[in-house]
Amino acid sequence: xxxxxxxxxxxxxxxxxxxxxxxxxxxxxxxxxxxxxxxxxxxxxxxxxxxxxxxxxxxxxxxxxxxxxxxxxxxxxxxxxxxxxxxxxxxxxxxxxxxxxxxxxxxxxxxxxxxxxxxxxxxxxxxxxxxxxxxxxxxxxxxxxxxxxxxxxxxxxxxxxxxxxxxxxxxxxxxxxxxxxxxxxxxxxxxxxxxxxxxxxxxxxxxxxxxxxxxxxxxxxxxxxxxxxxxxxxx
Amino acid sequence: xxxxxxxxxxxxxxxxxxxxxxxxxxxxxxxxxxxxxxxxxxxxxxxxxxxxxxxxxxxxxxxxxxxxxxxxxxxxxxxxxxxxxxxxxxxxxxxxxxxxxxxxxxxxxxxxxxxxxxxxxxxxxxxxxxxxxxxxxxxxxxxxxxxxxxxxxxxxxxxxxxxxxxxxxxxxxxxxxxxxxxxxxxxxxxxxxxxxxxxxxxxxxxxxxxxxxxxxxxxxxxxxxxxxxxxxxxxxxxxxxxxxxxxxxxxxxxxxxxxxxxxxxxxxxxxxxxxxxxxxxxxxx
Numbered sequence: 369x370x371x372x373x374x375x376x377x378x379x380x381x382x383x384x385x386x387x388x389x390x391x392x393x394x395x396x397x398x399x400x401x402x403x404x405x406x407x408x409x410x411x412x413x414x415x416x417x418x419x420x421x422x423x424x425x426x427x428x429x430x431x432x433x434x435x436x437x438x439x440x441x442x443x444x445x446x447x448x449x450x451x452x453x454x455x456x457x458x459x460x461x462x463x464x465x466x467x468x469x470x471x472x473x474x475x476x477x478x479x480x481x482x483x484x485x486x487x488x489x490x491x492x493x494x495x496x497x498x499x500x501x502x503x504x505x506x507x508x509x510x511x512x513x514x515x516x517x518x519x520x521x522x523x524x525x526x527x528x529x530x531x532x533x534x535x536x537x538x539x540x541x542x543x544x545x546x547x548x549x550x551x552x553x554x555x556x557x558x559x560x561x562x563x564x565x566x567x568x569x570x571x572x573x574x575x576x577x578x579x580x581x582x583x584x585x586x587x588x589x590x591x592x593x594x595x596x597x598x599x600x601x602x603x
Numbered sequence: 604x605x606x607x608x609x610x611x612x613x614x615x616x617x618x619x620x621x622x623x624x625x626x627x628x629x630x631x632x633x634x635x636x637x638x639x640x641x642x643x644x645x646x647x648x649x650x651x652x653x654x655x656x657x658x659x660x661x662x663x664x665x666x667x668x669x670x671x672x673x674x675x676x677x678x679x680x681x682x683x684x685x686x687x688x689x690x691x692x693x694x695x696x697x698x699x700x701x702x703x704x705x706x707x708x709x710x711x712x713x714x715x716x717x718x719x720x721x722x723x724x725x726x727x728x729x730x731x732x733x734x735x736x737x738x739x740x741x742x743x744x745x746x747x748x749x750x751x752x753x754x755x756x757x758x759x760x761x762x763x764x765x766x767x768x769x770x771x772x773x774x775x776x777x778x779x780x781x782x783x784x785x786x787x788x789x790x791x792x793x794x795x796x797x798x799x800x801x802x803x804x805x806x807x808x809x810x811x812x813x814x815x816x817x818x819x820x821x822x823x824x825x826x827x828x829x830x831x832x833x834x835x836x837x838x839x840x841x842x843x844x845x846x847x848x849x850x851x852x853x854x855x856x857x858x859x860x861x862x863x864x865x866x867x868x869x870x871x872x873x874x875x876x877x878x879x880x881x882x883x884x885x886x887x888x
Contacts, residue, residue, distance in 0.1 A: 393783035399833040401783040414626070429625040429831030429854055434703040436831025438625070440866070488719030521628035522829055522855035525737050528628075529829075565628075566738075585739065587729050 392451055399438040403450050404458070404487065407432050407519050407531060412458035413451075422450055427448075430520050430595045432529075437469070449505045481598040484582075486554050488603055489572035492542070496556065500538040508603060510534040511575055516561060516599040521591065526565030526583025528593040533561050545571030552577045552600065561601075563593075604668045604751050608702060610744035611662025615733035616722050617715075617850075618654040624728055625831065625854035627798060632734040635873035636713050637807055639677035643717035644755075646674035646694045647792035653721035653755035654731035658714045658742070663705045663744070665716075670699045671752065672719035672761060678711025678874060679768055694719075694782040711771035711874040716770045721755030734777060735809045736851040768854075773840045774800060774880040777868045781839065781885060782853070784827065784859035788839070788871075792819040796837075799882040801845070803875045810853075811838070811846040812872055816880075818843035819861060828871075837883075847872050 391403045404410040417437065421428075422478055424441030435555040480492040488508045497504045514537075533556060543558045549555070553564040555572035564570060565583030573575060578601075582592045591601060607614075617640060620633020634640035634657055641651035656663070656742055661680040672695045675682055682689050683699030697703060708714060724731050724741045731754065733740040743857060744750075801816035819839050831840065836848045838858045849872070864872060865886060875881060 394780055394863075395783045395831075395833045395860065396780050396835055397866055399831075399863070401830065413755065425840065426622050427625040427631075427831070427854075431830040431855055432828040434828070434830040436625075436829075438622075438833060477706070520855065521626060522853065523628065525624070525627060525629045525739060590624070590629075590728060595626060 373531065374394050391457070392448055395436060395438075397444075398440040399436060400444075400448060400451060402435045402437065402455055404433055404455065404475075406437060408579075409455075409458050409568075410435050413454055413518075414595055416454045416458055417563040422447060432519055482592060484554070484578050484580050484599060486578050486601045486603060488576035488577045492555075492573035495574055496537065496539055496573050496575065500536050502536060507537065507575070510537055511556070511561065512601050512603050514561070514601075516601075518593045518595050518597040518599060519560070524565060524568050525585075526591045526593070528582070528591070528595075528597075528599075530561040530599055531559065532572065533559055535559075539564060539573060541571040542573060545569055549574065550577070551583075552579060552581075554578055565591075584586050604713055604749050605722075605750040606666040606668065607744045607746055607750065607802065608664035608666055609746055610748075611660060611664075611705070613659040614663050614744040615657050615735070615739050616654050616724055616744075616750065617657040618730055618733045619652045620732050620736075621728045621730035621739070621766065621817055622851060628854060629728060629739065630734050630739065630851050631834065632730065632732040632736075633850050634715065634732075636677055636715070636870040637850075638870050639713070640715045640717070642692065642766060643676040643715045643786050644721075645764060645786055646676070646692065646761070647672045647717050647719040648761045649719060649721055649755045649760040653717065654724065654762075655715050655717040655722060655784070656750075658705060659712060660717070661707045661784045661792065662701075663704045665703045667697045667701050667703065669752075670701075673697050673703065674765070675705070676713055676717075677713050677715040678708035678771060680708045680714050681706035692768050694763070701752050710773070713874060718752060719758050720753050723751040723754035726754075732850075734851050735824050736853060740750050744822045753845050755862070771874050773875070774882065775868070775871050775875075776882045776884050777872060778865035778886040779862040779883045780865065780887070782860070783863045787821055787823055787827070787859040788861055789820045789822045792821070792843075792861070794820060796845070796887050797883050800880040801882070803877050803879045803881070805877040807875075807877060809849055809851040811848045812875060814845045814847065816844070821847060821859070827857055827859050829855045832856045832860065833863050835866060835869045836860040837862050837864065847866055849871070849873050
């Protein structure tokens with residue numbers, strides 16, 4: 369592994385690469401948390417790591433502004449130097465000349481576009497319309513017109529946080545979460561949309577439902593929407 | 604096959620989990636005290652990764668339809684095999700139709716049972732572990748449930764009669780690597796963390812060990828964007844009482860992690876009972 373050791377600061381006081389707002393922090397003996405400063409850079413770093421996975425790396429977990437790299441078998445200082453080097457590559461604007469500068473989060477080479485057919489008959493269409501001051505038809509139109517990218521997954525296996533929701537539809541979660549939301553429910557909360565991968569409790573506002581399975585443990589990969597995937601909802 | 608006569612307070616099938624799917628929202632899961640499962644497997648000649656049974660506060664009774672080699676490791680319990688007392692950390696033969704009874708642990712919390720050939724429930728995403736957070740894998744054991752045997756690679760000869768039992772201290776000192784978000788906390792919080800002691804709360808489970816002790820105050824306002832969580836992470840919710848993440852921890856979380864328990868000490872934390880205590884000690888990587 370190669371890399372520029374000089375870029376990385378001491379492990380206990382995170383090193384900041386000048387001007388980028390990025391750092392590499394320890395997360396125990398076997399993991400490093402790379403601060404990317406943005407979802408777009410997190411996706412690029414995630415893609416770089418997956419396309420040429422360093423020895424000993426067990427997990428690569430992107431978040432909105434970070435990538436956690438768990439590597440029980442890796443040479444720690446070598447990995448830190450490599451991550452530092454990859455982070456600089458991922459942060460360079462030249463990394464993806466084809467993608468627009470203002471895109472929702474920088475879908476990477478790994479992510480295609482998935483179209484999700486939706487029946488917009490959700491129980492919370494009315495409340496979202498009231499909260500946003502829009503007509504129900506307009507809520508549907510704006511959700512279907514939003515260009516989403518999978519930010520990261522969490523909450524439940526296959527639960528993808530979709531960034532790129534029309535700002536007019538940014539509404540708070542339900543005050544009292546539902547005890548059970550059916551699998552396939554299409555929902556929004558805050559700046560995100562999601563498709564419930566399996567039945568679970570949930571506090572997001574339901575706009576509709578889809579028959580498309582976004583999570584299947586028998587499939588490889590089991591998640592239809594890995595980080596970086598572009599998503600559109602079609603009525 | 605094995606019939607569950609009684610599952611005790613809580614028992615699950617566990618192997619070494621399903622690491623590698625964190626980016627898809629899948630917890631790693633697997634034995635909370637992995638070294639004890641590995642040991643039990645070695646004692647019956649299994650690969651260390653074979654699926655066994657993880658009991659919580661013992662109390663399990665199992666009937667074996669066919670004869671089988673068995674070993675138990677982890678929290679030591681009084682164990683009877685077909686009416687005969689048997690020891691911990693030692694392989695023994697369970698005759699056909701015999702019943703295995705695991706009592707309450709004398710110390711520690713989780714006891715591991717390995718069967719030569721492994722527990723053969725269907726794997727999900729490469730693992731037979733019950734994930735208590737997401738529900739992946741087989742359901743927890745319940746009376747009347749039948750567990751198939753097999754599934755492990757061909758076994759090696761049984762070569763050891765008895766292995767040393769490790770200690771289960773009730774107030775261990777646990778190594779912590781500071782960060783990644785120790786800068787979210789006041790200097791007083793960092794001093795308090797390494798002062799302790801913290802008591803293990805009853806709400807603890809396979810997801811995490813909830814602690815009660817000195818409150819860890821934040822040095823800054825606001826919310827942390829969700830980020831990846833490591834095994835052993837000490838996450839601090841707004842109330843200031845820390846949680847140590849165990850095997851079924853969520854792969855991402857939104858509360859700052861003040862430090863991460865050293866990997867070698869995580870199994871010791873997983874063996875603490877409600878009412879036990881621990882202290883943290885700062886280590887450098």
